Amino acid sequence: MRVIETVREMQAFSESVRMEGKRIALVPTMGYLHEGHLSLMKEGRKRSDCLIISIYVNPTQFGPSEDLDKYPRDFVRDEKLAMNEGVDVIFYPSNQEMYPDNYQTYVNVEGVTNNLCGLSRPGHFQGVTTVCAKLFNITKPHLTVFGKKDFQQYVTIKRMVADLNMDLEVLGLATVRESDGLAMSSRNTYLKQDERESALSLSRSLKRAKELYEGGERNAATIIDEMRALIEGYPHTAIDYIKICDTLTMNDVETLDRESVVALAVRVGLPRLIDNYVFGDSLEL
Amino acid sequence: MRVIETVREMQAFSESVRMEGKRIALVPTMGYLHEGHLSLMKEGRKRSDCLIISIYVNPTQFGPSEDLDKYPRDFVRDEKLAMNEGVDVIFYPSNQEMYPDNYQTYVNVEGVTNNLCGLSRPGHFQGVTTVCAKLFNITKPHLTVFGKKDFQQYVTIKRMVADLNMDLEVLGLATVRESDGLAMSSRNTYLKQDERESALSLSRSLKRAKELYEGGERNAATIIDEMRALIEGYPHTAIDYIKICDTLTMNDVETLDRESVVALAVRVGLPRLIDNYVFGDSLEL
Numbered sequence: 001m002r003v004i005e006t007v008r009e010m011q012a013f014s015e016s017v018r019m020e021g022k023r024i025a026l027v028p029t030m031g032y033l034h035e036g037h038l039s040l041m042k043e044g045r046k047r048s049d050c051l052i053i054s055i056y057v058n059p060t061q062f063g064p065s066e067d068l069d070k071y072p073r074d075f076v077r078d079e080k081l082a083m084n085e086g087v088d089v090i091f092y093p094s095n096q097e098m099y100p101d102n103y104q105t106y107v108n109v110e111g112v113t114n115n116l117c118g119l120s121r122p123g124h125f126q127g128v129t130t131v132c133a134k135l136f137n138i139t140k141p142h143l144t145v146f147g148k149k150d151f152q153q154y155v156t157i158k159r160m161v162a163d164l165n166m167d168l169e170v171l172g173l174a175t176v177r178e179s180d181g182l183a184m185s186s187r188n189t190y191l192k193q194d195e196r197e198s199a200l201s202l203s204r205s206l207k208r209a210k211e212l213y214e215g216g217e218r219n220a221a222t223i224i225d226e227m228r229a230l231i232e233g234y235p236h237t238a239i240d241y242i243k244i245c246d247t248l249t250m251n252d253v254e255t256l257d258r259e260s261v262v263a264l265a266v267r268v269g270l271p272r273l274i275d276n277y278v279f280g281d282s283l284e285l
Numbered sequence: 286m287r288v289i290e291t292v293r294e295m296q297a298f299s300e301s302v303r304m305e306g307k308r309i310a311l312v313p314t315m316g317y318l319h320e321g322h323l324s325l326m327k328e329g330r331k332r333s334d335c336l337i338i339s340i341y342v343n344p345t346q347f348g349p350s351e352d353l354d355k356y357p358r359d360f361v362r363d364e365k366l367a368m369n370e371g372v373d374v375i376f377y378p379s380n381q382e383m384y385p386d387n388y389q390t391y392v393n394v395e396g397v398t399n400n401l402c403g404l405s406r407p408g409h410f411q412g413v414t415t416v417c418a419k420l421f422n423i424t425k426p427h428l429t430v431f432g433k434k435d436f437q438q439y440v441t442i443k444r445m446v447a448d449l450n451m452d453l454e455v456l457g458l459a460t461v462r463e464s465d466g467l468a469m470s471s472r473n474t475y476l477k478q479d480e481r482e483s484a485l486s487l488s489r490s491l492k493r494a495k496e497l498y499e500g501g502e503r504n505a506a507t508i509i510d511e512m513r514a515l516i517e518g519y520p521h522t523a524i525d526y527i528k529i530c531d532t533l534t535m536n537d538v539e540t541l542d543r544e545s546v547v548a549l550a551v552r553v554g555l556p557r558l559i560d561n562y563v564f565g566d567s568l569e570l
């Protein structure tokens with residue numbers, strides 16, 4: 001396994017791999033790898049001849065009051081985990097390498113980023129799409145694998161790739177959960193012991209939404225109200241949003257008469273956790 | 286020579302050319318080809334194994350009150366000219382192919398687009414960078430060739446390519462001029478007979494700027510004032526801007542103590558013509 005830190009070397013490597021007719025998969029990450037990331041790598045490994053992961057805590061997707069500085073990092077541990085998954089290359093650039101002086105170009109996806117985290121975290125998706133456009137140009141993948149835990153991010157990346165005619169496949173994989181249902185996230189490490197139980201309110205509220213849906217409920221407000229009440233029953237929780245959206249446009253829906261996703265963001269103590277459920281999908285809790 | 290109208294076919298063609306180890310050059314155009322375009326093609330031909338040109342009048346770079354509908358088009362003539370230059374492929378997509386329903390992604394270069402045409406034509410450069418990002422992803426060139434007649438466009442594309450780590454070379458070629466000095470432009474066809482002489486005021490004002498510079502003048506305002514007076518001496522002229530800018534940032538300069546460009550936009554009758562001169566360069570008039 002190689003660790004590559006410069007754009008020039010990464011591009012030369014990827015170009016030579018492509019010229020050999022080999023298929024490249026990229027798993028972009030911010031490091032501090034967990035089982036969710038590992039599931040993306042396993043799938044990328046299966047579907048490619050060359051598996052690249054990027055580890056880069058991208059400053060442009062953090063707001064000024066967000067957790068950029070204290071975002072958890074452990075490159076030595078990440079390196080071992082990547083090695084175990086058969087990763088060929090970790091692309092591990094510095095901020096200066098990614099955003100040199102005089103940097104001034106941004107990619108914006110407009111429609112699908114307007115709701116949910118796009119409202120709560122202004123500039124977040126511009127940071128995500130910009131860094132992903134860069135990572136795709138640097139690592140030249142045939143396939144990139146994202147987790148659907150960040151559902152709006154997944155939809156946004158798919159939209160960017162289609163709109164800008166990036167010639168690569170975007171694969172979205174189901175959220176990986178702890179045995180008790182908590183969606184895997186690097187930010188779970190922020191949870192204090194007494195907040196850990198409250199963090200389960202997210203997945204439990206999704207389970208309740210699924211039951212209501214399967215019982216025939218199609219009114220979005222009714223489902224959201226029940227979820228809200230359930231979450232508010234736990235200490236340390238502060239709901240940012242609970243919304244039910246059209247999975248194509250990410251616009252709010254009133255009635256679940258098309259493919260819809262319920263997505264929520266809840267602050268549990270310090271960390272802001274997100275989770276979601278696409279109605280009709282399975283949900284293993 | 287092939288004409289390809291779909292993204293999918295163009296990408297498959299370019300990918301197969303790349304896999305043969307051949308070098309691709311792209312000359313993006315809006316058609317109605319003139320000697321300026323042909324000079325770009327000749328250079329692209331020399332430096333590549335496969336020369337692609339795109340012919341696409343990109344609606345997103347025209348403002349609502351601009352000349353999109355009446356922009357001159359003649360595909361049959363363009364096809365012959367391209368054939369004569371040894372073009373391998375004309376990429377000739379429809380609007381529906383380039384901007385299908387639900388399209389919503391844009392590339393923005395911030396700093397260098399703030400001045401000059403970025404002020405006069407809001408949204409213009411967003412349209413240019415977005416369509417060029419798409420064209421690069423569709424045709425997968427190693428090299429792209431632009432004319433420096435659109436100097437700010439050239440600087441903007443170079444900035445985008447560098448910032449987004451697009452792995453291709455951007456070559457800028459000198460403006461091609463009519464024998465009397467008028468910069469070649471598809472929009473010159475709008476000029477009525479009595480306006481044609483007035484259109485020479487642009488290149489003549491640049492020649493005057495060059496003379497002043499070579500005589501030791503370094504004050505931007507002095508140079509601009511002389512150019513303005515010269516142009517206003519011609520009938521049918523309405524100056525949009527005359528500015529002297531740092532070629533790196535495109536910010537105005539007061540004193541010509543770094544590489545600077547004088548750029549101007551002048552309406553001559555109907556058409557809005559642009560031209561420029563980088564101080565220190567040659568200017569064949």
